[in-house]
Amino acid sequence: MPELRKDPVLSRWVIISTERAKRPHDYKKEPEPKSGGTCAFCPGNESMTPSEIMAYREEGSQPNDSKWFLRVIPNKFPALKIEGELEREGEGIYDKMTGVGAHEVIIETTKHDETLSTMSVAQFENVLWAYKQRTEDLKRDDRLRYVMVFKNHGFRAGASLEHSHSQLIALPIIPKTVMEELDGSKDYYHYKERCIFCDVVKQEIRDGVRVVAENTDYIVLCPFAARFPFEMWVMPKQHQSAFEDIKTPDVALLAQLFSDVLKRLRVGMGDPAYNFFLHNSAFTDSNIPYYHWHFEIVPRITRTAGFERGTGFYINPTPPEDSAKFLRDLELAG
Amino acid sequence: MPELRKDPVLSRWVIISTERAKRPHDYKKEPEPKSGGTCAFCPGNESMTPSEIMAYREEGSQPNDSKWFLRVIPNKFPALKIEGELEREGEGIYDKMTGVGAHEVIIETTKHDETLSTMSVAQFENVLWAYKQRTEDLKRDDRLRYVMVFKNHGFRAGASLEHSHSQLIALPIIPKTVMEELDGSKDYYHYKERCIFCDVVKQEIRDGVRVVAENTDYIVLCPFAARFPFEMWVMPKQHQSAFEDIKTPDVALLAQLFSDVLKRLRVGMGDPAYNFFLHNSAFTDSNIPYYHWHFEIVPRITRTAGFERGTGFYINPTPPEDSAKFLRDLELAG
Helix, strand or coil: CCEEEECCCCCCEEEECCCCCCCHHHHHCCCCCCCCCCCCCCCCCHHHCCCCCEEEECCCCCCCCCCEEEEEEECCCCCCECCCCCCEEEECCEEEEECECEEEEEECCCCCCCCCCCCCHHHHHHHHHHHHHHHHHHCCCCCCCEEEEEEEECHHHCCCCCCCEEEEEEECCCCHHHHHHHHHHHHHHHHHCCCHHHHHHHHHHHHCCCEEEECCCEEEECCCCCCCCCCEEEEECCCCCCHHHCCHHHHHHHHHHHHHHHHHHHHHHCCCCEEEEEECCCHHHCCCCCCCCEEEEEECCCCCCCCHHHHCCEEECCCHHHHHHHHHHCCCCC | CCEEEECCCCCCEEEECCCCCCCHHHHCCCCCCCCCCCCCCCCCCHHHCCCCCEEEECCCCCCCCCCEEEEEEECCCCCCECCCCCCEEEECCEEEEECECEEEEEECCCCCCCCCCCCCHHHHHHHHHHHHHHHHHHCCCCCCCEEEEEEEECHHHCCCCCCCEEEEEEECCCCHHHHHHHHHHHHHHHHHCCCHHHHHHHHHHHHCCCEEEECCCEEEECCCCCCCCCCEEEEECCCCCCHHHCCHHHHHHHHHHHHHHHHHHHHHHCCCCEEEEEECCCHHHCCCCCCCCEEEEEECCCCCCCCHHHHCCEEECCCHHHHHHHHHHCCCCC
């Protein structure tokens, strides 16, 4: 059983994973990007994956047959396990809990070589729908407090399989950075009685210099204190604290803009590795006036993320205004 | 002039660097590890570096001649600049300040191919002395609040030059993770009237399972909530909040143990890339009962640090007890 452990000084939870356990000797060989062979995520190979949790499929097709558009499956090597009681326990001055949670894979497309930045906007919509529906479903499990939706694109960003997919990890705790955002934005709200993210959106629209793209309902910007070159945040213009509350017509608008900026990143930077993750309100308190969901897109272009791990301190060699201008000014064919 | 910018939600400061500024197009070529050519850090090539700030030298030798054992020089492409006024300014809802600070390079050895894990313990002592002396000196500058001492070993860890060196960045702010450690340990102190790090040391000595090595005054352990395989913390057994207050005989004891565990990492894991950084009390309040300096050594073995950047959430596939046992049990020749 995996275990969640808390750093006693920083209150930072860590998963000590057992399913993906590695013996010290396993690290001696550098992992290689896998290529070729049979892809478990391609249509026809459904038997190579665990049974699907949900899928968008052709009418009349059956679970786990090959007539799907998008599939959600349990991760074969889950960081957390859905079965079991959530038990908290002390170990001297330390705290730990059983590693209860969910770890799922969203197979975004049937086409092995397609990515989020090359697929149709309609298919991108399906991906966002899957994020929404899986979050709504997992929210009903009262052992869980947060769903972390994330994407690793490219080997350098941690992707171990080529076929385009996202992941989600549902947790019995709220991750540290999200907790800090909740606390920080709550402080601002107490002081100003306004959502700080709404204020950011307003100022960015007014200033214009850090805006990459926008439509009627969504905006993508390079944040003022960007940690990385080409870091982008995708945000709703109107206040909304829970991503899963997104309205049906808005999913299409979000897909259009999200797809557009990932295209810009691919065309402008030569398909770099990137991660994105959804920062969302927690299950325990999801409809709140002070927090505002957003996706953070973090390209893995610089190698400077060494000591940043341990200091929380970042040096960004490219001002976000320059990153935004470059991405905004790109001419996208088609 | 570089600029420090604050994320309004997370209160995280970021350096927007101008000296090392990169245009968007500069990223298209993957950086390569540099090898061959003339090394600016080798003796005889002192004119290729900025003038030294301090050095340990042969008796009778002159600053910037080639008769040195260890040199400290300003970084040629500094993230922050030592000249100028510290000015704080608002920009709508955002906060920024001028990028005043110091960025120095400690050339740890004269031998191009020597590293911290292959050099003599006496030379390792010199490196620690340099950390101590530079910190004491920079502490006198009342614009500054913290010195971040860190080391990038290996290309994957962000080292851009082969010749073994550490760096320090002196900052007008306290980095986020250090601030959080100060706050977290202060809370514990208010509750228990004990230093949490002292309690960690006591429990780890009693448990034994996460101890990698120890001597009379220092201990190295894999922390209970380790984020990474083979993550190690180097700590004094007795309470000491400011690293620069280390006593003369203790420097040798620390060098002996620090050198020993870096050897274990090299021999056991095939000289992996790693970072280490000193977590120290701040200049503003350096002699305190609740904080305890320590070095954190973070090997760059796993590729999984993608979404961790944005969530503060880590999955560690190797329990720290396994990492510690492996490193502890290694037979070191000589």
